[in-house]
Amino acid sequence: MSTAPSYSPPPSGAAAGPLPAAAARTPLRLFLTILELAALGVIGSGLVGFLTAWLFGGVGLLFVGVGIVMLVGLVYALFGLGWFEIARLNGLYGFDLPALRWRPRERPGFGGWLLSLWRQAYNGRMWRAIANFAIACALGSMVLRLMTWFGWSAVTAFAPLFTGGDVDTGWGTSYPRAWAPVLGGAGAAAAVVGIISLALLHRVISRGIVATPDRNLDLSEQVRTTTAQRAGAVRAADVERTRIERDLHDGVQPRLVSVGMTLGMAQQKIDTDPEAAKALIAEAHTSTKAAITELRQLARGIHASVLDDRGLDAALSALAGRSPVPVALDVRLDGRCSRDAEAAVYFAIAESLTNAAKHSRASECRVVVRKRDGGRLWARVEDNGIGGATVIAGGGLDGIGNRVLAAGGTIRLDSPVGGPTSLEVSVPCAS
Known part of the structure; x- marks a missing residue:
């Protein structure tokens, strides 16, 4: 349950207290925006050109197979660029946007990786961040031109101090030196106004493209996630x-x-x-x-009743004590998660230990459980058995995957022939 925040009016004379600090932050933020735009104008345009050439090169070399590797690498490079752009906007404007995350795998193995790569390739949030970066680079190029114009205008304003005749415009024309201070001052003022306007425009565009969520995409993602969870x-x-x-x-x-x-x-x-x-x-x-x-x-x-009564740590301790394979348990949790999240992780660990005892010929297992950033309950089960575990419809690993998916989590299985076998699950604490 959430409650609306309440505010009490400040005492007399205190209302003006925060204004000087806010006023001091605004010019600083504007100055930093101009500097970042100038930097993007220098290096960003070249980076956008490089990525564009990378794209066309990958498409052109598809027939020899090298293009596939190039396009896969391009997806990772674009993801990194989108992540950087969101982090840049958070640091510059304090938007407090969630970091761009790689689309999780819904299935283990190579097919699951390909599916996550494909889903990331059309991730709308990543492309909005990249589009905002490209626009910022274009605005940065304009800022650099206006800075050059400002420098030339400033020099022109003081032309009467070091020239005795008419002032040359550089385009084959000239004007009387008496006009120089007026024209130079007007040009410098126009350049400053243009630079500030571009900086303000950058904030408005960034808020519209990146900071404002796409409701249709969000709803589509929610429907897809809900459908997958229901099926799981x-x-x-x-x-x-x-x-x-x-x-x-x-x-x-x-x-x-x-x-x-x-x-x-x-x-x-x-x-x-x-x-x-x-x-x-x-x-x-x-x-x-x-x-x-x-x-x-x-x-x-x-269902383990001890899970409700004493939590995941106690339930796993009891589970490890009953396991025929020795289990090294490492659980570090600072509080409880939801019942569904704890039940899903407990079931995944219990089934993994059962599989290790029945099929893997393992002599020891290790279980690690943590609560990670972003409010996710993460667990890893590893044994030193013979490996070669595969997901079979109706089998134990299939049950783990469906149970975790129903809780809104992800699963990753790594079991090469010869071992070891490791299973990682990650479930939202509030699932």
């Missing part, structure tokens, strides 16, 4: 239901059937052979306790 949630629920059915059918159900048959045999022998009946009842009692243990583990796999 449905798929995760289906995989979880299949797992529960399999565990019940293959584990608890046969054991309970066996208990029933054993008790039936004991009932038949209780009159004729009491000792054998007692042994059968003891066997049924042992099987019943084993079935209860399996049901408890199955329920814990659905």
Whole structure:
């Protein structure tokens, strides 16, 4: 729940307090804007030309294969340029815009990387930042020309001090030296007005292109994310239901059937052979306790109650204590995240440790959990097994991916043949 901020009027005589500081910041910011535009006018135009040549060179060399590498590198270069432009505007104007981030992978492996690269190539926010950079370079070139004009006008204004005749304009004409102070002063003033106007125009353009969000793009991104999360949630629920059915059918159900048959045999022998009946009842009692243990583990796999009661750190400690593979646990969290985020990370770690025990032949595992900048819960599970893990529909890794996707997170799997296997998940804390 959010509340509207409240403001109380300042006491008499205090209202003018912040104005001098703001007034002092405005000329400084304007001066810094002019300097940055001048710098962009010097180096930015060359950079834009270089990137344009890079683009056409990559397209021209596509038929020999080198162009593909060049275009991939160009996407990364454009991403870096867009990131720099947003950081520059934040530092100059204090827009407090979120940093440009690379589009996360939605699938592991090479195909997931290609998809994230393609999604980044048409990232509207990146292209708006690049467009703003190109416009700033053009404005910077104009600022440099006006600075040159200002210098020439200033020199002209003092021409009567060092010339005795008419003043040469440099274009094959001249005018009386008495006009020089007026024309030079007017030219210098016009240049200053033009430079300041370009600096103010740069702020307006930057606010319109970069600082103002594109509502249509934002809505499209929200719809895409919501659709993917819903599909992941449905798929995760289906995989979880299949797992529960399999565990019940293959584990608890046969054991309970066996208990029933054993008790039936004991009932038949209780009159004729009491000792054998007692042994059968003891066997049924042992099987019943084993079935209860399996049901408890199955329920814990659905949801760990300790996760709600004591948090992710305690739940993972209990999980590591039950793991047949030794686990080195490193959890550093400064507070709780949402229930969905903690449950998704817990499930991913639990399933990864189960896979390591069943398939990887690992002798040790390492689990690292952190809360990272941007309000994301990040975890990494690594084992020293044989590697070669792949995502199979309906399998454990598929369940992890769908569970994490449903929570709005991302997953990254790295499992070369021969090992080691590492799994990284990142989930928004407020998911």
